Amino acid sequence: MNNIMIGRFIPGDSWVHRLDPRTKMIATFIYILVMLWSNSWQTYAWSAAFLILLIKLTQQPFSLYWSGLKPIFWLILFTVFLQILFTPGEPVLFKAGPIIVTLPGIINAGYVIVRFVLIILMSTILTLTTPPTSIANALESLLGPLKKLRVPVAELALMLSIALRFVPLLMDETQKIMNAQKSRGMSFSNGGPIKRAKAIIPLLIPLFVGALQRALDLANAMEVRGFKDATQRTKYRILHYQQVDRIAFLGLGSFVAIFFVIKFIFHI
C-alpha cells in the first residue's frame, strides 16, 4: 500500500519545492497544453529535455518518477494498441484480414507513448513537490475570479483539501482491514477472477462504513467549532509570488517560445 505514488508529496528544499504552488500549477497546465501541439520528434525531444532539467531541479531520484509511471502502464499500452490498429495511411506494413498496421500508425503510437509519459511526469513534479493543502490553496486562488459568477470556489477548494487529507487515512485504514481479514484467512491470490472479486467485499464494506463514520465525525467536529459555509475566510498561509517565481515564468516562457520556433522550422 505504501508504494502508491500517485499524488504523493515528498518534502524537500529544492528550487522547485520553494516555488509558489500557483506557479507550478500554471506551468503544468501550460506544459500539458503545449504537448497537444507537439507533432514531431524534434518538439518532443525539446520538451523531454526541458522536463529532465526540471526533474534534476527537484533533487529527487529518477526512480521515484519511474515508480509513478508504473500504475498507468496498462493505460499506455491500451492506447498504443488502438493507435497501431486504427491509424490509416501509407505505407502499409502488415495486413491480416481487418487488421492493418501502417507506418504512420507505428509512429503515432510512439508519439502517444512519449506524450503520455511527459504529461504524467510533469504532473508528478507538481504533486511530488507541493503539499496537498497548497494545491488546494492554489486552486482556490486561481479560480478566485469565478467567485463573481457565484461559483462556490472556497467550498470546492475545501472539499478538495478534505478529500486529499483523507487519502493517506484511507490507505492506512485499508491496510489495517486487510491485515484483519488476512488473519481470518482471506486470500487475494487464489481462485478465478470472480472469486477474487468476491474476496474484495470483506475489504470494501468495512472501508466504506469507516469512511462514512469518519466523514460524520469530521462534519460534527467542524460544526461544533462554528463552521459555516459561504463566509469570508482568512488564510494561515498567504500565497505570494517571489523572485524564483518570476524566474520560473521566464523559463517557462522561453521553453514555449523555443518550442514553437522548433515546431515551425521542422513543420511538415
Place this chain on the structure above:
Amino acid sequence: MAITFEKVNFSYGAGTSLATSILHDITIEMPTGQITAIVGQTGSGKSTLIQHINGLLKPTSGRVIVDGFELSHNTKEKQLISLRQKVGMVFQFPENQLFANTVLEDVMYAPMNFGVSKQDAQLAAQQALTRVNVNEALWAKSPFELSGGQMRRVALAGTLASNPSIVVMDEPAAGLDPKGQNDLLDLVRELKEMGKTVVFISHQMDHVVAVADHVVVMHEGEIAAQESPKLLFNRELSWFNTMKLSLPKAGQFAEKLRMQGMLLPYRPLTLVELSQLINKEVQS
C-alpha cells in the same frame, strides 16, 4: 515454547534509502499454554512484533518459530495460510473488520476460509458466539445494528471460531467499559483453561497482573525485559520511569505508603496481596 523469536530484525522498506528500522535483534520465548503480556510505550514496536506471529510481516533477518512453523524473510505467501489457521489475531478495535449481512455469517468467515464445511463452520460460529456471551437473538441481525461492546464481542468470536491454538490480541480492552474489561479478562483466563496460548498487548498494568504469567517489555524496538510479573514489578522505580511504564494500582499504593514511612517487604501486585501485606505490617 509456542512462539520463539530468534534474532529478529525488522525494517520497513528494507533495501531502499527510506528504510526505517523498527525491531532490533529480538529474541524472546512465549511459553505454550500460558498468557504472555507485551507492554511498552507507544511506538516501541509492540504491534510490529505481534504481526510477525501470524506472518502479516516477515522478519528482515532472523526467524520466528510458531508451533513448529518457521517464518523467515523468504517464506512464501501461500504457506502462510496454515500459520494463520494456528494463530488467531485480534487487532485494536476489531469491530472495524465486520462486513457480513448477519452476525453469524461474519463469524463463519474465518472457518470457511480455512476450508471447514458450511455446517461445521456454523457450529463453530455458534459456539464462539456463545463463549463471548452474544445472545442468540442477535445472531441473525446485521453486525452494524449492534452496540459498540456487542460488536467487539462478535469480532472476538470471529477470530475464535476457527479454533486457533494461539490467540494474539492487540489492546483488546481499549475503549471498553469496566464490565466489558472484566469480561474480557475472564475470556482470556478461559482461553488459557482450554489449553490455548494467549499473547496480548496492554497499557493497563492491572490487566497484566490480573492474568499474565509472563511479561515482555519493549523499549525502542528492543526487548527490555522478559520475566514473571512478580519479578518485573519489583524492579527499581527509576527503571519504570525510563521505560515510561507505570506500576499496577497495588504497587502504586505501596509506593505512597513507603513515602509515608511504611515499608512493605515487597511490592504487591494485586489489591488482595496489598491488604494482606498491610495487615501483617500493622500487626507486627
